[in-house]
Amino acid sequence: MPDTFSTSLSKSYTTDILVIGSGSAGSVAAIAAASGKYKVTLVERYGFPGGTSTQMLDTFYGFFTPSETPRKIVGGIPDHVVNALNHDGNIFLRPNTYGAGTGVNYNPEKLKQVWDNLLSESGVQTFYHTTLVAVEKADESARAIFFHKGAGFFSITAKRVIDASGDADYCHWAGFEYEKAGEEEPAQSMTTTFRMCNVDLEAFKAAGGKKMLKEKMAEAVDSGRHPLPRKEGSAHEMNQPKCVSTVAVKVTDHDALDVERITAAEKEGRHQAFIFEDFFRVEVPGYQNAKIIGLSHQIGVRETRRVYGEYRLTKEDFMNARHFEDQIFLCGAPIEDHRKSPNGGLETFWQYVPGSGVYGVPYGTIVPKGSKSTWVAGRCFSATHDAHASCRSMAQTMSMGQAAGFAAVQSLENDIGASELDARKLRERLVQEGAVLDIPDVVADITRNGWSNNKTS
Ligand SMILES: Cc1cc2nc3c(=O)[nH]c(=O)nc-3n(C[C@H](O)[C@H](O)[C@H](O)COP(=O)(O)OP(=O)(O)OC[C@H]3O[C@@H](n4cnc5c(N)ncnc54)[C@H](O)[C@@H]3O)c2cc1C
Numbered sequence: 217m218p219d220t221f222s223t224s225l226s227k228s229y230t231t232d233i234l235v236i237g238s239g240s241a242g243s244v245a246a247i248a249a250a251s252g253k254y255k256v257t258l259v260e261r262y263g264f265p266g267g268t269s270t271q272m273l274d275t276f277y278g279f280f281t282p283s284e285t286p287r288k289i290v291g292g293i294p295d296h297v298v299n300a301l302n303h304d305g306n307i308f309l310r311p312n313t314y315g316a317g318t319g320v321n322y323n324p325e326k327l328k329q330v331w332d333n334l335l336s337e338s339g340v341q342t343f344y345h346t347t348l349v350a351v352e353k354a355d356e357s358a359r360a361i362f363f364h365k366g367a368g369f370f371s372i373t374a375k376r377v378i379d380a381s382g383d384a385d386y387c388h389w390a391g392f393e394y395e396k397a398g399e400e401e402p403a404q405s406m407t408t409t410f411r412m413c414n415v416d417l418e419a420f421k422a423a424g425g426k427k428m429l430k431e432k433m434a435e436a437v438d439s440g441r442h443p444l445p446r447k448e449g450s451a452h453e454m455n456q457p458k459c460v461s462t463v464a465v466k467v468t469d470h471d472a473l474d475v476e477r478i479t480a481a482e483k484e485g486r487h488q489a490f491i492f493e494d495f496f497r498v499e500v501p502g503y504q505n506a507k508i509i510g511l512s513h514q515i516g517v518r519e520t521r522r523v524y525g526e527y528r529l530t531k532e533d534f535m536n537a538r539h540f541e542d543q544i545f546l547c548g549a550p551i552e553d554h555r556k557s558p559n560g561g562l563e564t565f566w567q568y569v570p571g572s573g574v575y576g577v578p579y580g581t582i583v584p585k586g587s588k589s590t591w592v593a594g595r596c597f598s599a600t601h602d603a604h605a606s607c608r609s610m611a612q613t614m615s616m617g618q619a620a621g622f623a624a625v626q627s628l629e630n631d632i633g634a635s636e637l638d639a640r641k642l643r644e645r646l647v648q649e650g651a652v653l654d655i656p657d658v659v660a661d662i663t664r665n666g667w668s669n670n671k672t673s
Contacts, residue, residue, distance in 0.1 A: 225361070227370040231257035231341070233624045234360060234374035236348050239267020240610040241594025241617040242380030243331045244293050248621025248649075249378070250338035254628055257372060258340050259362060261347040262513070265331035266324070267382060267594075269610055272409040272512030274454055274461050275310065275319035278611030280660055281548030281573050282317030288660040289546040289574055292651040294614040298322075300330045306455055311662045315566075316549055316609060318662050323455040348381065351389035358589065360386065376624040376634075377590045380617060383473065384521035384596035392584040394596070397519040398471060401601040404518035405554045406467045408485025412496065413509040415460045417453060420502030426451075432499045442495040445488055448564065451496075459509070463516075464492055468556055472517040485515040518554060518595070518608070525598025526587075526635050527580025534603055537569050542639035543576030545615035546652060553605040569606070574655050577607060579639040582620050588633035591620040619646060 232254035235246040243265050246258040264270060276298070280286040298320055301307045306323040335342055345364055352359040352371070359373045379386035384394055397403035424431075429451060436442040449464025465488040470481035489511055496503040532538075534551065551567040569575055581598045582591050592598070593616040595608050622645045627637055643653055 224369050225371050226368045229257065229370070229372045231255045231372055231374045232628060233257070233376045233378065233621075234259070234358065234372055235378045235380055235621075236360070236386045237261075237267060237379070237381035237594070238265035238331065238335075238342070239380060239382055239594055239613070240269045241613040241620075242267070242378070243335060244297070244614040244617030245378045245380050245593045245621040246340045246342075247293055247334055247338045248618045249624050250340050251622070252625035252629065254625060256338075256340045257374070258335065258342045259346045259348065259372070260342070260344050263344045264328045265335065265342070266328055268516060270324045270328045270331070271514060272516050273610075274324045275321045275452070276610045277316040277319050278547065278549050278609030279320055280318040280662065282312065282314060282550065282568070283573055284313050285659045286313070286318055286662060287548070287574070287656050287658070289548055289652050289655065290611040290615055292615075292646065292649040293618045294611055295650060296334065297327075297330060297614065300334065301326060308455065309662055310452070316552060318660075321452075321455060348385050348389070351386060358390070375589065376627060378593055378617075378620045378624060379523075379590060379596065380593045380620075382517070382520070382595050384523050384592060387523050387584055387590065387592060387596070388521060390590065392587070392590070393524040394521040395524065396473070396521055397601065402555050403471075403520075404605065406470065406472065406481050406485065406518065407463055407516040407554070408465045408467070408482070408489050409461065409463050409512040409516060410465070410489045410492070410508050411454065411459055411461050411510045412493070412503070412506045413456075413459045415458050415506045416502040416504075417458065417460075418502070420500070423501035429500060433495075436495050436499055442499070443491055444495060446563070449492075460506075462492065465489055466554065467515065472520050478515070482515050486511060519601070519604055521596050522600075522604055523584050523592045523596055523598050525581050525592070526583040526585055527578045527598060529577060529581050529597075529599035529603040529607060531600060531602035533575055534569060534606055537571040537573065537575045539576040540578040542579045542643070543653060544579050544582070544619040544639070544642065544646060544651075545577050545612065546574050546655065547577055547607045547609075547612050548574040549606050549609045549612065551602055551605045553602070572655060576653070577612070577616075579619070579623070579637070579642060582616055582623070583634045587635055589627070591623060591634055593617040593620040615651065618649070618651060622646060622649075
């Protein structure tokens with residue numbers, strides 16, 4: 217750690233469990249960790265919780281398997297999040313047998329408040345506008361250095377740490393090993409999402425809906441009328457009336473961990489978004505009077521660092537729909553890889569889980585190799601590029617957070633290191649909370665606005 221940090225530390229805090237990043241993984245990790253008798257501190261670089269879930273998206277995927285007979289394969293604290301949204305009418309289900317399966321569409325602005333409330337009710341101490349910038353000691357007891365533009369540098373000493381920063385910033389500073397996306401296989405592209413308001417959805421549907429949109433995009437690209445980056449992209453109805461959320465922009469060949477490249481990517485993402493706005497207004501029935509009302513808070517980054525854990529999830533596990541004795545959650549999401557095709561085009565490659573359509577994810581994927589006091593949760597977990605391209609939906613990142621939070625509690629209770637933890641005890645705790653660890657026999661009842669908590673106790 218540079219001397220300048222130690223000499224200018226304005227304050228020091230201590231905590232039992234420190235969670236870095238309040239995305240879907242980190243927020244759930246903190247809530248789970250606070251279920252014990254320990255002090256939990258959550259630190260987030262932006263002024264609101266949720267990470268990707270509130271910065272740019274509005275649909276949880278991964279709760280249901282994508283098939284004619286969908287199964288609900290995630291439960292526990294992720295259910296509480298959806299229940300809280302549902303309470304005020306802020307979700308609807310988008311039944312879908314293909315793609316990533318049925319999605320839980322939510323109001324992302326309301327979700328910020330839901331995360332705030334769940335964190336406060338759980339007693340989590342939260343620091344917003346605070347960025348992790350260095351780690352002094354990584355194991356036994358960690359001393360992490362943070363920066364807040366008003367307070368300057370300050371430290372938090374913790375007995376246990378959950379790195380849910382997405383970029384594995386803590387693991388990077390602490391010296392854990394990881395693979396950087398793009399080093400071995402092409403990194404997934406980045407996307408600035410945007411929302412359009414005042415869309416006449418009836419006129420859009422009457423003119424052919426999504427099928428028509430796809431044809432219009434292809435025509436626009438082929439004719440050269442609009443320089444769209446690709447011929448496909450999702451535009452779907454939001455919780456807010458007459459509003460549509462769009463995941464269409466594709467920015468490739470940039471490194472999200474390099475300050476110059478991410479700056480260029482942000483500019484390129486905004487540039488593409490307004491090309492799309494022009495295309496929608498000119499070419500797509502129902503959009504003539506629509507306008508962009510918001511761009512994502514930052515460009516969406518699908519992968520950066522993936523830590524090497526006690527276990528590394530692979531494409532083989534996916535292809536064999538493998539299950540593990542120590543699995544801590546399930547995944548049925550397809551590989552959805554946003555990358556360049558061999559001819560240079562920007563396409564999305566899909567591949568579905570064969571057989572049962574569901575695989576299990578073992579405990580070792582959230583434990584950095586040899587770790588005593590650190591876990592990872594969310595998109596920086598231990599997986600290869602392909603396996604990660606399946607196991608990154610938010611129902612799964614929330615499930616990782618849930619397991620990491622309970623694991624940190626059990627590790628303190630039993631005074632045992634992360635890699636020595638008894639996964640059977642962790643699984644018992646997860647089941648008690650309502651987590652789904654085995655494929656359910658029953659087909660999920662997917663009805664618009666229907667939701668139920670599958671808590672078992
Ligand atoms: C464009 C795009 C579209 C997607 N579409 C869907 C979809 O429709 N449905 C779905 O289920 N999944 C989707 N995904 C995947 C899914 O959203 C992500 O995999 C998931 O949200 C990652 O969650 P996370 O908590 O691991 O990371 P993040 O959501 O990235 O959270 C990390 C948090 O850590 C904070 N942070 C980072 N560094 C620091 C630091 N040094 N100090 C303090 N705080 C820090 C960040 O600000 C952030 O809040 C999409 C992803 C992208 C990028």
